[in-house]
Amino acid sequence: MIDGIILKGFSGFYYVRTQAHGEVECSLRGRFRQERLTFLPGDYVKISLTNERQGVIEELLPRETELLRPPVANVDQAILVLALADPPPDLVLLDRLLVYLEQTPVMPVICFNKRDIAGDSEAEEIIGIYKDIGYDLVLTSVKTKTGFDELKNFLQNHISVFAGPSGVGKSSLLNVLEPGFKLETGSVSDKARRGKHTTRHTKLLSLYGGYVADTPGFSRIELPNVSREELSFLFPEMDGYRQDCRFNTCLHYKEPQCAVKQALERGAISQSRYKNYLRFLEEITARERSY
Template identity: 50%
Template sequence: GLFRKDEVVPLPGDRVYISIVDFTKKVGFIEEILPRQSQLVRPAVANIDTVALVVSVKAPAPDLMLLDKLLLSAEVNGIDAIICINKIDLVEAEEYNRIIDEYKESGYNLILLSSKANVGFNTLKKAPKDRITVFAGQSGVGKSTILNKIMDSWIMETGEVSSRIERGKHTTRHAELVELKDGGYVVDTPGFSSFELAGISHTTLETYYPEFSSYFGRCRFTGCSHISEPDCCVKQALTEGLISAGRHKRYAELYNLLKMQKDNEYRGKNRKGKD
């Protein structure tokens, strides 16, 4: 229920004080929700240490804009992120190397996975130890299958990908914490095909791209958008291959979208003021 006094809704991952009403029947109630160290809006989970973002190389096709938005959400909330590139057995190495090339300069840990070939799971199993790790990504990328694999047991329901539209079926309907035998918790979350950014403006967007950080303050113009201005160090790095062209293109799309939203909001306020 809603904690009306603090206007806080309990979330998976919350640390709480509880009162036990009946030990035998395991009945009790939450007395207090402790302050959260982090919180995601979508998926709605609290106190996350790491977010493992899963993208498949095929079936469904990789949605790198969605991946970028999820990485931005992690950055805004101060949560460590790793990128899991799944289903690598379905394509040639050239295909998944394209995704690696997109993110290799960003500093994120990239893990190649294939449940069929049993690749990458020994590495991935180390990530959630003594941490709360949420697995997120678009529908059908194999999050539940990955969790079953790293837990060496069948825990989560898995589903097939529609052959007609290559879109995953939502087999996970809610966020759920599962304790690991070696310490830590993992969270499977419902998949999604769209994601709206929150808590980011066009003026702060650049600060959430790790590969841009070494160029801050070095551009000719203060407040450089890194899109059209001359003498921009980020654009120079892009030309030199130090920043992914795909990442920069999607950054520009998000910058323009956020700027347009801000401009529309400003015009809306002005119209209300004149009325």
């Protein structure tokens, strides 16, 4: 049997990249349909050939990581792309993605795109929030071609996923990194200032000794299945203060002598991040009460 990696799936067929035979169009063995196994871009598989360009998936190898939104397997890095302007940065979605990734082995890299059209003071404030927390950052502009050497360094020899809302320039960034991709790009809706979907299916693209997944844009992602008490552990900036709270079960909301709220008052924790923390806390509380 031949080892390969699934690049994409479409209409019941899976396109598998192999070292010796290139890309092979594969169907599934009937037993996989009966077992209702899900096959994702990024899955490592073993296939048998029926001819030079077609084959059958015989075995699904164990996954190291799995993301549900976007649906992709075995990625070790997520490039979270937001525009600094047009459309305005959706920091609620960014923080949702970061919280989601904090409880996985996938490392986040924040890519703030359209740096050339963003106001300096507002952009620097947003950039500073995430830089101070310690997240890896890259600032890019498709128009001025800035930030791409740094972005290439992040992508080299990794299996990465590009994720973020529509209209922020994910496909445009990939077209600059590799013009041969020729990915469809779209504009931003004048009415809602939201991006229009151009990528319709998640697919892996070979790039810099690894792979990158171009994914459809989205505007919402569910929070991970964690308790109220666990949520603050997914906000790294709270790590240095949590143990100094009066109560071990402190939710950093209305409790007295809360070290996290004291850090917030001193400006050591971002107001926007804390507001999103409370938003997520309320969401998790409502979810727990509905059980």
